[in-house]
Amino acid sequence: MITIDVTGRAPMYEQICRGICGEIAKGVLKENDRIPAARVLAKELGINPNTVAKAYGILERDGIIYSVAGKGCFVAKHEGKADKRFTEGFEQKAREAYAAGVPRETLIEIVERVCAEGRQNGGGER
Amino acid sequence: MITIDVTGRAPMYEQICRGICGEIAKGVLKENDRIPAARVLAKELGINPNTVAKAYGILERDGIIYSVAGKGCFVAKHEGKADKRFTEGFEQKAREAYAAGVPRETLIEIVERVCAEGRQNGGGER
């Protein structure tokens, strides 16, 4: 359910964090749902277990998941923390673009286009 | 006119690129305008001249400025390339956020809020 882009400049562990957060934000993963064991996910993604462990450690510190010794990691109570990973980056870029002179209309147009494309691809109302 | 945030995770040279692009996008710097010599800008910012030189090299590679040996660097013909530095990052984040389940309405709200704040601070119509 999570995909990694080794090409990109974003570190793998952050991509994993965003992947998990995305599943939570979309409602695929719900409170107290178990997320894949670090070693299992690492094998699926073809990467080192430590990298997944690092991602899980960050998610736990951020209060997005909690770990139970010997049992695994589980989705914590959802308080919008998972969404922040996406809205904060978006807001930051919006601020930069607006400050650089990109007009409000252009930003809105981009959002509309992205959402329209997403609706075609992903399907389903939102 | 350009400020550098050493705290941030964005490398200085990229901040310089965005700074120059912003001045162009806002119309402060126009076609064939001379941009500050690398050493001068470096001194102003209190950073290593090599870092500014690197930024200028990238801007030239991207066709945003052109350099004339012994004369300096100048703003190239504006074809929206400078804006792309901001709109591309913005679009990328919008795509990520929407794919992660952030609803269209939330994205629009964020844009509106950012623009409203910017209008208060920066002043002037756009």
Added chain:
Amino acid sequence: MITIDVTGRAPMYEQICRGICGEIAKGVLKENDRIPAARVLAKELGINPNTVAKAYGILERDGIIYSVAGKGCFVAKHEGKADKRFTEGFEQKAREAYAAGVPRETLIEIVERVCAEGRQNGGGER
């Protein structure tokens, strides 16, 4: 009477130890009182009996309870050992905080606040 927090970083067996010690310190459990059979408590808490057995083993080793083969476990003669489980951890943290520069007044304030809150919730004079 004992509750387990699977979320926390404290292992379950230690939480059980503290739970039993708390009941003794508060006087709910008195000398020679029988404590619940490991299997019974395990069922109540919904955890593995081995975990409870491990806790009881530690409490016995610490001289807080004693076990009679075929009869069960009982509260040993109270010599302040049960309280130590709490005062030692508290003293350790107090020492760390003071050494780190937290002023005496702040520590006192925290204690007063915690006790005030506890009095409201738990009720009863102490």
Added chain:
Amino acid sequence: MITIDVTGRAPMYEQICRGICGEIAKGVLKENDRIPAARVLAKELGINPNTVAKAYGILERDGIIYSVAGKGCFVAKHEGKADKRFTEGFEQKAREAYAAGVPRETLIEIVERVCAEGRQNGGGER
């Protein structure tokens, strides 16, 4: 200036975090002061650089330090975050002890004793 207790149950990276936070809380390290390079501190402590890097990564995520590429790590603007590492653990233990029946007077006595001892050892008024 930081010491590590390999014996203890507290992970080394957390001891390093507390060590740095303590220096900040005590005022030894001030805003924008540079903290030792990860590799240097690792060598001093006789441990692996990765362990120190982990600690620094956590401190940066917690907003206690900030890192500058190629320059090092520096103390961030002090907003009481460093102190929290100590007061939170202390308050948690105070709450546990009080709930377990340790009377307010005993807790106060412990604090007073710890502070009195610290004053003798460390010297200096606080």
Added chain:
DNA sequence: GTGGTCTAGACCACG
């Protein structure tokens, strides 16, 4: 089996 910690060693970007 599970997560947590640590070591050893490598490579990278930045400056």
Added chain:
DNA sequence: GTGGTCTAGACCACG
């Protein structure tokens, strides 16, 4: 030189 990332492999506590 500095921090950041990742791999490989090990050992541990918990249950």
